Amino acid sequence: MAHSAHVNNDSCQTSGLSCNLNNLTCGSLYTVQVVAMGDSCSSVPSWPLKFNSIPCPPQNVSAQVSCSSNTLTVSWDAIGDADHFLVSLAAENGESELCNTTNTVCFSSNATCGKTFTVQVTSVREHCRSVHSQTQSIQSAPCQPQGINGSVDCVTNSAWISWLDAPGADSYTVSGVAVGRNDYRANCTTSTNTTCEMKDLACGVLYNFSVLAKNSECESQPSAPISLETAPCSLSAITAVPQCHNSSILVVWDLMEASKRNTVYTATAEASDYTLLTCNNTGTSCSLQEAQCGLHYTIIVAASSDACSSMRSPPSRVSMEPCPPTDVRVNAACEHHRAVVSWTPSPVAETYHVVAEAADGHTHTCNTSSTNCSLSELHCDEQYTVFVTAGHENCSSKASQNITLNTGPCQPTGLSVTYQCSNQSAMLTWTPSGPAKDYYGCAQAGNGDMLYCHSTNPSCVINRLDCGTVYNFSVQASDGTCNSSFSDPVQIEAVPCPPAIAEVQLFPVQEEIQVMRFSWTQITCGDTEYMLTLTGSLLGDSQALFELSSYWTNVTYFEFPLPCSSNYSATMKSRNAAGMSDTSMPVYGTTAPCPPSGVVYTGNSSFATVSWNASVFAVSYTVYDNSITPKVQLCSTAQLSCSLSNIASSDLAITASNAAGESEATNVTKMVTHARRRRDLQEQMSLNGSISAPMLDVTHTTSTVISITWSKVEGASYYSLLVIKQSRSHEHQQLTVYGESIMLTDMRPNATYCISVLAIYGDASGPESEPICVQTDSGLP
Numbered sequence: 019m020a021h022s023a024h025v026n027n028d029s030c031q032t033s034g035l036s037c038n039l040n041n042l043t044c045g046s047l048y049t050v051q052v053v054a055m056g057d058s059c060s061s062v063p064s065w066p067l068k069f070n071s072i073p074c075p076p077q078n079v080s081a082q083v084s085c086s087s088n089t090l091t092v093s094w095d096a097i098g099d100a101d102h103f104l105v106s107l108a109a110e111n112g113e114s115e116l117c118n119t120t121n122t123v124c125f126s127s128n129a130t131c132g133k134t135f136t137v138q139v140t141s142v143r144e145h146c147r148s149v150h151s152q153t154q155s156i157q158s159a160p161c162q163p164q165g166i167n168g169s170v171d172c173v174t175n176s177a178w179i180s181w182l183d184a185p186g187a188d189s190y191t192v193s194g195v196a197v198g199r200n201d202y203r204a205n206c207t208t209s210t211n212t213t214c215e216m217k218d219l220a221c222g223v224l225y226n227f228s229v230l231a232k233n234s235e236c237e238s239q240p241s242a243p244i245s246l247e248t249a250p251c252s253l254s255a256i257t258a259v260p261q262c263h264n265s266s267i268l269v270v271w272d273l274m275e276a277s278k279r280n281t282v283y284t285a286t287a288e289a290s291d292y293t294l295l296t297c298n299n300t301g302t303s304c305s306l307q308e309a310q311c312g313l314h315y316t317i318i319v320a321a322s323s324d325a326c327s328s329m330r331s332p333p334s335r336v337s338m339e340p341c342p343p344t345d346v347r348v349n350a351a352c353e354h355h356r357a358v359v360s361w362t363p364s365p366v367a368e369t370y371h372v373v374a375e376a377a378d379g380h381t382h383t384c385n386t387s388s389t390n391c392s393l394s395e396l397h398c399d400e401q402y403t404v405f406v407t408a409g410h411e412n413c414s415s416k417a418s419q420n421i422t423l424n425t426g427p428c429q430p431t432g433l434s435v436t437y438q439c440s441n442q443s444a445m446l447t448w449t450p451s452g453p454a455k456d457y458y459g460c461a462q463a464g465n466g467d468m469l470y471c472h473s474t475n476p477s478c479v480i481n482r483l484d485c486g487t488v489y490n491f492s493v494q495a496s497d498g499t500c501n502s503s504f505s506d507p508v509q510i511e512a513v514p515c516p517p518a519i520a521e522v523q524l525f526p527v528q529e530e531i532q533v534m535r536f537s538w539t540q541i542t543c544g545d546t547e548y549m550l551t552l553t554g555s556l557l558g559d560s561q562a563l564f565e566l567s568s569y570w571t572n573v574t575y576f577e578f579p580l581p582c583s584s585n586y587s588a589t590m591k592s593r594n595a596a597g598m599s600d601t602s603m604p605v606y607g608t609t610a611p612c613p614p615s616g617v618v619y620t621g622n623s624s625f626a627t628v629s630w631n632a633s634v635f636a637v638s639y640t641v642y643d644n645s646i647t648p649k650v651q652l653c654s655t656a657q658l659s660c661s662l663s664n665i666a667s668s669d670l671a672i673t674a675s676n677a678a679g680e681s682e683a684t685n686v687t688k689m690v691t692h693a694r695r696r697r698d699l700q701e702q703m704s705l706n707g708s709i710s711a712p713m714l715d716v717t718h719t720t721s722t723v724i725s726i727t728w729s730k731v732e733g734a735s736y737y738s739l740l741v742i743k744q745s746r747s748h749e750h751q752q753l754t755v756y757g758e759s760i761m762l763t764d765m766r767p768n769a770t771y772c773i774s775v776l777a778i779y780g781d782a783s784g785p786e787s788e789p790i791c792v793q794t795d796s797g798l799p
Contacts, residue, residue: 085236132185159236187231221251340408352426352500367408399452426500511597554586610679636674734777
């Protein structure tokens, strides 16, 4: 048979007559019931038994000591139901019980001086104790110092006080008060030693000295005092002057009143390292030799060898010049043209003077009272000799050992950046910098991203630039030890490349205008726009220039209309957030030629000649028969005339062509001979004999002006010029001209005029010239 015990929500099982219940909570009331269990059933629970668990330990235990009475006070917070509390105190000599109390505070006057105690508090209920509270430590007041001794140093007029180590003390303070003279006081504090020097005591005064021990909690009672009397001073004050860099001190005094001439005066100097120097003389001065740099000296003069006699002077204190600073170090900040010089402090030094002398004669200095100093505005690419001197009052030390400082290379200058948009790289070049062994180029974007390149020569390439980003480029030089500052930045935009024109598509000429579509390659760069620009001239006239530009667009084509017979140069630019690209390589071309002008048809249906004026940029001309569809080509030539035979049609047209296309057609007009009554050739020959007709020439034609010249006819009084406009009305005019040339103005544009001339002799006229037909220009810009 097994048994099961239940305590509140906990339980245990056993085949015996007892079992252990674990994990009970302190300060709690529990109810226990036992159940007997068989193979298939269990008994009813036993009569409930109630009990309390152990009490809980006190919390927030604190301990305080009263320094004046060495009384210890312990307090705590009670938790749970406790009958009383036990407080224990443990020190180096074992554990003792302080008190048994029902309160939450305990007092003890047995806190021995110089001890560190640990305090624990236990809760008790009936016969049950809690676990100990958290341990608290407390230090009692240090014990009163004992074994006080003292002696007087008659040279320095100081007192040395010693004592035995006081238990529990962390530090000591020695106090001295002159008997009957509260204005004469001296103090000395030490942390680990049990001796202390009381300096600057008055001459011939009785002092009481006592020692006080301290720790972090309390001060001890003052020790029993001891009395010491300082040496008397009956001689007047003395003057001591250190002889800088001469290892001596000149001591000067006044003779005592009624002193004997053979009285020997002895000067004694005690150094800060407690070594002694002496000199004597029957006069009023002597020189203390072998004085060392960096030491303080206390000097007295006595009228005998007894420095503590009444025949002594008050002490005089001087310092020799500082020793040269040692362990001088230089830490250069090359990019800022600065260097920090540091050194080991020199005893007695009050100030330091740092000098840096350059090989080129420049000198930089700084003064400080600390053991480091910063030299600024150093010259780059320079070697400096650096040394330090220490100063005290009117003396300075000898210079320290020299240290060499090599400043870094100068900042690179003349930085030039060439951006290669094709591979998104930049070539950096600059002027070499002195002793530099390495150069580091840098490209910084606006978001802080950095790209670098390294070179031993004054040029390098930075790759992987981000198209569309603005970069600040700079370069830094290094000699292997020191880096220069970065050069002045050069800002370059990683702009896209200009696109290349890939295709020019030409549309047929309409109304003497030809539309051209320009297409170009897409640039691999985000948010890129393009602009197409055309420049050129009209009709090959260098005075008739034009310039056309598209708007900025993100498509890769644009259409422009241009007049016929125009030449052009096409260029491209691209842009994005970084800026605008360079201009692309130009693409040259011309539009199709304008229709031929000045077309003349001479002859008959059996044989005829068609002639015309040249059309700008035309390379060939074609005459068509327009009477049938499709039109039939009658001739094609690069010349300005074409011969035809057996012409069945009267509807003829001519065009001009080049690589850009074919012009619109000009109709061919058959010439009509002017019906003018002429003299019979036989009669004319009889009158004029062998007189020939003038040779006519048209030298220039525009839209409104025709310039005409002809050959001179001997004996002619003047000339008669006949101008016929080829139209339905055959408008004509006859002009009298004196001379062999005329300029016809106010002509109609795009009209055909036939011109002939004859010479006039008094009442007779010579033969008429062969007519020339010309067509004026259309007058388009």
